[in-house]
Amino acid sequence: MDDIARRQNLDRLDSLATVLDLIRTGRVHSKPEIARETGFGRTVVSMRVSELMDSGLIVEDGLAQSSGGRAPRRLSFSESRALLLVAELGATSISVGVATLTGEIIASRREPSAIADGPDVVLTRVETLFDDLVAANPGEYGEIWGIGIGVPGPVEYRSGRPVSPPIMPGWDAYPIRERLESRYGAPVWVDNDVNLMALGEHRAGIADGADNLVFVKIGSGIGAGLISNGRLQRGDQGVAGDVGHIEIEADSSVLCRCGNYGCAEAIAGGSALLQRAREHLAGGGSISGYDGTAASVTLDDLASASQRGDRFARDLFDGSARSVGRLLATLVNIQNPSLVVLGGAVAGSSDSYLAIVKEVVFGRSTALATRDLTIAMSRPSADIALRGAAQMIIEQLFSRDELGHWIDSHSPRALIATAV
């Protein structure tokens, strides 16, 4: 292709992406509306709509409103034209789902699974669950156009490979993308689970227009996903927001698994709280309502005890909330977000957790940084990471560059070679 033809093709793809975007997001519903909104001539609009209909991305379904004269055909996005597969691999569980091309999760499954069993065991199970879900939800065409995976550790986003993930033995540099792409013939993107939660809240959650957002997950470990100016902030190595190893106690004697002392995670994370509960039980202490062994106590047991007013459990969670509050005060000063969302089992453990975090942040951050700040809990039942994974795929799939490959080949397989 010479330069001029190349340029003309880029113009064509620009206009295709523009038209698709307007229909996909429901802002226009007919050719006359497209022409009005874009200023494209009638010929160009007709050509682009035909191309998108040929690809199956849009369909005519009835009549749109007339602005005088005969009512035009109503155009709709074929959100069930194909499926997206999404999965969140947690430390001790996996969630998988299928989503439409608008990112709606239409079916999902969740089950216990140890990430430490390594990539072959875990991904074999994910593939089985994907296959079951696809068989039960074939969609209109049954094709899979994209796969999004969240993992509980740092990821090099370009390559889709985990990078020295501390709680994922056997996963370092494992080619998750290549494995799933060769099995499903669809492009695969991988990111850190907390980044996907931030994306999920931003695009399909409680963000409501907040373009500077911090999502903090306090589960076994502690991590944050950062949205700045509406974009996920990944940093140079893809580990921006890796806040679990920030020192929150100077001269602390609390040793973290990373080798340093006084890390946020070692003081306020779920694993650290459980460790302290085990020591308490092993030393002869009791926890209200719990009669198991020291070794088998869980965060759920501690949360139940705390709800019942057990002093030891309550102190554990309140202490965690105060430490997380101090960590967040720092994050708020640096990022100046308008919304902080808390997620994870520890944050959801007790009614007072959010209240304590708020008290510390508003007392400790600068007045200006907290002037219009909201701190809220993520809805615990919502599959926010799965929704974020779907949004990640959609963002990549309907960008101009990817769309071009797709439309020109009428097959998602062409995407694979260019997936970044």
Place this chain on the structure above:
Amino acid sequence: MDDIARRQNLDRLDSLATVLDLIRTGRVHSKPEIARETGFGRTVVSMRVSELMDSGLIVEDGLAQSSGGRAPRRLSFSESRALLLVAELGATSISVGVATLTGEIIASRREPSAIADGPDVVLTRVETLFDDLVAANPGEYGEIWGIGIGVPGPVEYRSGRPVSPPIMPGWDAYPIRERLESRYGAPVWVDNDVNLMALGEHRAGIADGADNLVFVKIGSGIGAGLISNGRLQRGDQGVAGDVGHIEIEADSSVLCRCGNYGCAEAIAGGSALLQRAREHLAGGGSISGYDGTAASVTLDDLASASQRGDRFARDLFDGSARSVGRLLATLVNIQNPSLVVLGGAVAGSSDSYLAIVKEVVFGRSTALATRDLTIAMSRPSADIALRGAAQMIIEQLFSRDELGHWIDSHSPRALIATAV
């Protein structure tokens, strides 16, 4: 203007901005090169070049290389078509300069000035210095197309007004933009000084392609400018990077002017170090080479003493470096930059400052976040804030929206109404 005409005008402005950008950045030098690079037809290229020449933004100056046949006219950006005025208002000094349309500082002045004297005193002096510089450097046409101001406090970027700036009494919500716009008839942008330093290093300093960068200034106070994905990160209120009031010592008895205890600035900032030196002198202590009163000791006196090996001064700076190192370890974990640049009088005070900061950051941040991290000093003599102010103006001035107003009116005054 109806919708189609509006769209055609946007297309025209897009192509104008594209052509100007290629010539301005030196990537093309003739009409045939523009056609090759953009795919625009010869008629469109000729029209856009004519418009830009009419506006005086580009000129023909000789012959460009031929690719066969007659050599085409060589096109160059008129970098001296007009002037930019830039100023950095510090706590105790002001710097002003004039820059070309490429952002080169062609003349500058620096003199003592107390920001605490309030906006009328300080800005009257800035205006006098601007007028002197313009009279001495009229440029080809003598017009002023944009003004950029850095101030030592938080700024609401949209309005260009300081917001509760702690060390700027009398400046809260002062209309800096309106005052200078009505005097010079050119658009004005105002930002925090450290943000401009970060922008200066990123666009015209030592960044060398680093798109994730943290600039930390350790002067009287402590502040940071954050570049993520190549963009300045301002946050929701414009105070992202306001790191001076992050708690770096828990349960500290050191009271900060913000009302909290243990803030980075109260422990490691220049004002805090001076306060300790005054107490040391007032209590009968000595500082090598200094024979003035306790009240009149300066950071320069302390830096000289430290260079001579004075134990007290050395301990002050080394302690500050360790505290700043811990603050930066936190920033590095959150932002994951590839480059951290240190600036400000305290950071430049002693040879060991950078070494200590590096030691703490590399020992305390996660291995992945520091894998490809560089920590460097800003060049002390470079007017990095002035260069950043010029880059801020250029970024706004040559955006599509602003360019449209400019070209259509042939006057920068049209910009004023739309400056954001």
